[in-house]
Amino acid sequence: MYKVLITGAGSYVGxxxxxxxxxxxxxxxxxxxxxxxxxxxxxxxxxxxxxYHVAGIAHVNADPKMExxxxxxxxxxxxxxxxxxxxxxxKQFIFMSSMIVFHESQSxxxxxxxxxxxxxxxxxxGDSKLQAEIGLHELESPLxxxxxxxxxxxxxxxSKGNFLRxxxxxxxxxxxxxxxxxxxxxxxDNLAEFVKQAILRGLMGTFYPQNKELADTVDIVRFFAKxxxxxxxxxRLFNPFVWMGSFxxxxxxxxxxxxxxxxxxxxxxxxxxxxxxxxxxxxxxxTEANRHM
Numbered sequence: 527m528y529k530v531l532i533t534g535a536g537s538y539v540g541x542x543x544x545x546x547x548x549x550x551x552x553x554x555x556x557x558x559x560x561x562x563x564x565x566x567x568x569x570x571x572x573x574x575x576x577x578y579h580v581a582g583i584a585h586v587n588a589d590p591k592m593e594x595x596x597x598x599x600x601x602x603x604x605x606x607x608x609x610x611x612x613x614x615x616x617k618q619f620i621f622m623s624s625m626i627v628f629h630e631s632q633s634x635x636x637x638x639x640x641x642x643x644x645x646x647x648x649x650x651x652g653d654s655k656l657q658a659e660i661g662l663h664e665l666e667s668p669l670x671x672x673x674x675x676x677x678x679x680x681x682x683x684x685s686k687g688n689f690l691r692x693x694x695x696x697x698x699x700x701x702x703x704x705x706x707x708x709x710x711x712x713x714x715d716n717l718a719e720f721v722k723q724a725i726l727r728g729l730m731g732t733f734y735p736q737n738k739e740l741a742d743t744v745d746i747v748r749f750f751a752k753x754x755x756x757x758x759x760x761x762r763l764f765n766p767f768v769w770m771g772s773f774x775x776x777x778x779x780x781x782x783x784x785x786x787x788x789x790x791x792x793x794x795x796x797x798x799x800x801x802x803x804x805x806x807x808x809x810x811x812x813t814e815a816n817r818h819m
Contacts, residue, residue: 528554528725531574531616533607534581535560538685539622539714543578546718553726561603571614576725578620579604583651584686593650600654605661608672618671620724623659625678625710625734625787626652634772636708636784639734641791659732671730675720678736678787682714683810688780692743694816696750696758703764703782708740710786713806720798727796734791737806738799743781749807 530547532540535558544556557574559566561581571577582600583592608619627645630652631637647653659674666672681689689711696702712735720735744760751758772778 528576529574530554530556530576530578530725531569531571532556532558532578532580533561533566534558534579537580538682539680539717540578540580542682542714543580543718543721546715547722550719551722554722561607566607567610571611571616574611574614574616576618576620577607577611577616578622578721578725579607580622581607582622582655596650596654597657600651601657601661604658605665608662608665612665612670617669618673618725618728618730619662619665620673620675620721621658621662623655623674623676624652625676627656627659627676628652631779631783631785632776633779634769634783638784638786638788639791640788666730671728673724673729674732675717675724676732676734677712677717678710680712680714680717681810682806685714689746690810690812690816692746692781693750693810693812694814696747697754697756697812699747699758701759701761701764702744702747703768704744704760704762705765705768705782706742706744707782707784708742708786709784710736711741711803712736713801713803715801715806716799719800720794723794723796723798733794734787735798736787736789736792737801737803738789739803740786740789741803746807749804750812753808754812 532544534540540558544558547554548556559569583596604621611619627647628639628643629646629648645656647656662672679689716737717735768778768782
């Protein structure tokens with residue numbers, strides 16, 4: 527029986543992974559703990575084999591005034607909890623880092639990240655995650671395995687962020703640029719399966735989980751428009767506006783840039799990409815609430 531503690535009680539990723547693992551295996555006991563105001567220090571870490579650390583500040587606010595808080599939570603708190611876990615005899619520490627440690631795409635230039643690409647964050651969110659990774663590596667040992675995950679955008683039912691907002695747009699807009707791209711994405715169940723396998727196999731190192739298929743913004747919009755019987759005119763006539771707008775509208779770069787992991791980086795000796803991209807899209811419901819998620 528694997529005893530696991532997930533930090534960040536109530537978080538979307540933490541709760542989704544917990545529910546998935548418990549529903550697909552009887553080899554786990556999973557607890558969660560809130561990291562707000564040091565409540566986690568009241569937990570007895572010595573009874574756990576694994577800590578899955580998902581607590582942190584998401585990439586939602588680039589206000590420079592937020593920078594100290596990002597480092598306090600994403601770097602300092604991560605390292606403090608890991609030290610506490612190691613001292614208590616926890617055997618494995620799984621850290622949710624991010625693809626953004628490499629950098630955030632800020633142009634429409636096609637970028638494929640490979641195993642040789644060096645992290646070079648261009649914002650304090652990515653840097654806070656990278657600094658946490660560096661601190662964790664200083665703690666790792668054969669008796670304290672550090673497993674770092676650098677996922678791309680994670681999506682799933684009721685997830686927050688840009689993906690379901692794009693799905694909402696697909697059900698409303700009458701026109702859309704026919705600008706094809708490639709993006710790495712990760713469905714929540716595929717992430718959960720990876721975490722389960724990482725625990726079962728005692729993985730140590732840095733990993734890059736993603737869906738088996740790369741995503742294309744045009745195909746995503748077309749899928750949801752068709753699902754909800756909405757007609758859209760896709761045209762390359764709008765592509766020059768995408769290109770010109772990308773120089774001063776960062777959301778266009780997020781939507782249309784080709785920025786992805788080399789699929790070879792994400793292959794493992796076990797299958798975690800259990801849900802295809804189309805299957806994952808088909809299981810999502812788009813509502814008016816997604817406009818503001």
